[in-house]
Amino acid sequence: MKIQRAAVIGAGTMGAGIAQVLSQAGIEVILKDINQEFVDKGITRIKRMYESRVKKEVLTQAEADYLLGMIKGSTTFDAFKDVDLVIEAALEEINVKLDIFKQLDKICPSHAILASNTSALSVSEIAACTKRPEKVIGMHFFNPAQTMKLVEVIPGLKTSKDTVATVSDLCRELKKIPVTVQECPGFLVNRLLFPYLNEALYVAEEGIASLDEVDRLVVEFGMPMGPYTLLDMTGIDICANVNNFLYDQYGPRFEPAQLINKLVESGFKGQKSGAGFFIHDPNQVPKKDEPKKVNPELAKILKSINENKKPAGNSRPFDVYRVILPMFNEAIYAIQEQVVVPGDVDIAMQWGCGMTKGLLTIAENKGLDWCLAELKSYEKIHGERFRPAWLLSKLVNAGIHDFSQLNLTPAAVR
Ligand SMILES: NC(=O)c1ccc[n+]([C@@H]2O[C@H](COP(=O)([O-])OP(=O)(O)OC[C@H]3O[C@@H](n4cnc5c(N)ncnc54)[C@H](O)[C@@H]3O)[C@@H](O)[C@H]2O)c1
Structure with missing residues (x-):
């Protein structure tokens, strides 16, 4: 028609x-x-x-x-x-x-x-x-x-x-x-984006890298902006609602970092409220290469969270894959559920959230066996958020290194 x-x-x-x-x-x-x-x-x-x-x-x-x-x-x-x-x-x-x-x-x-x-x-x-x-x-x-x-x-x-x-x-x-995309909570783009944003919140709680450093490394990696900038721009309250909804639907792998709800409780909703991770003064917009002004209240919120929390064991120094791997792993979960075909993942992430490199292509280039080993290594430290999707182990064990070898029926004609 x-x-x-x-x-x-x-x-x-x-x-x-x-x-x-x-x-x-x-x-x-x-x-x-x-x-x-x-x-x-x-x-x-x-x-x-x-x-x-x-x-x-x-x-x-x-x-x-x-x-x-x-x-x-x-x-x-x-x-x-x-x-x-x-x-x-x-x-x-x-x-x-x-x-x-x-x-x-x-x-x-x-x-x-x-x-x-x-x-x-x-x-x-x-x-x-x-x-x-x-x-x-x-x-x-x-x-x-x-x-x-x-x-x-x-x-x-x-x-x-x-x-x-x-x-x-x-x-x-x-x-x-x-x-x-077959109907599932968060559909595809938000389902993949939130484990990445959530992990950046855990990184902030651990204090293993500064906000600017994480934002910069992520942009160098190929995201259009850093996670804290994106959270501030989208609205931390809106992101908290989505995160809580996805946690409710998918369980422990989406467990929200305490920081997001604490920021909302403290009235720091991002750009629209004047402050989130950064201060947003409409009269003082930072120049392109000038570091953003970090919200001074953030340190107090982080201190209160860490006072009541066991530190993660054997923490590793920050590496950009700490926030990228949860997004990749979620893509594998979506593929194993036949929510989406592998060929559409890179397209969706490119055109829906501005990634300049394909998510699955990056993983293929790094090696699926490397991704699996890294996920397992992070799982030992951080638990469920990094539990590898079974399809990834299956691919690695079968010696399949690229997604084009996966013979899946496109969701649209199933
Ligand atoms: N804003 C986004 O970034 C975004 C992105 C993707 C999808 N969405 C979805 O799109 C929808 C709209 O979001 P939005 O941001 O444009 O909201 P909005 O608040 O800007 O606009 C909603 C409009 O719908 C009107 N409305 C409410 N009830 C109505 C009714 N019974 N009949 C006719 N009009 C009615 C309201 O008066 C308002 O003008 C929501 O379902 C939202 O989840 C929003």
Whole structure:
């Protein structure tokens, strides 16, 4: 099916971005929110994006006007009777989404696909409140949706192959990169990113390297920014919620470092609160190579954590693989669960979080036997967070050194 008319529910950060992306591909879009003020805010945001493209001479004024004209704001479902696709980007609350999907199911034509941009809620649960679960799917865009290339395409338990194919084709038409990820907590990118962020928090607790040193080494390694900078930018409270959720779902290997919840309790939520790991003074933005100012309260928080904690035995000096290996190991867990095919892991991490090198490619270059030995060595010191996924031992024991030799069926056609 070719998508010609679409609707987006929620004109906030993600909804406005998604509506813009659809309009750019020549798709008519209805942008719906709960009141006119929110609709207008969303449309104004899109207008500004188009204006900036005119200023940069990427678009002419006439082209920008035409594309903006593809988007019609609305506070009702009146025009939903002939849409081919709806992408819901309202609040991340299950009851809000269930309510929206029940209404969409009644109003939208029977051929229409109903997608959710949820970051973490269950696509299968959302699908189950409709009479068309085969046409319900997750489309997880990344922020900002206008520029981030990756879309995690998440089929629910009953989503049809046709729906997956239509949505993946649409993503390519939108000049995005779709990666099919079977439904699991954190989907793929967040599931892999959080063990890395969490390990950086443990490193900070141990004090084996300074924040600047870890951030710098990680950037030299190929991440777009260091873990503490990313935590501050994303919001430490938001990261704590995700981390706690993943711990609840996956158990001990995601046990959050105490530091994250302590920072939130102390009001240090990162950039938006003026301080997190670093001080964020909008009037004193540090120059590019100038070290960031570390939050002076951090030392007190770390002291209080360490007073009540047994130090890790036989600690090793900081090495960037201390934070990279948990991410790699989680990728192997996801592959062994057939959540994703190996070939999609590097693509997702490149386009979803800006890694300049492929995660699995790095591991192959280091040697899977080396990765396994290092994970085991860290497991002896730090326990469950480093317990190697069984698939890794199986590969090493079978003498398989690269993932292309793994004969796995792509998730999309399973
Ligand atoms: N912000 C991100 O980085 C990000 C990234 C990926 C996915 N997401 C997901 O996208 C969704 C939206 O996030 P956001 O950051 O754009 O939120 P946001 O708060 O910026 O926007 C949400 C919008 O939805 C509207 N809304 C709420 N209930 C509604 C309803 N019943 N009908 C229509 N509109 C309604 C709100 O008025 C608001 O304008 C969430 O599910 C979130 O988890 C967010």
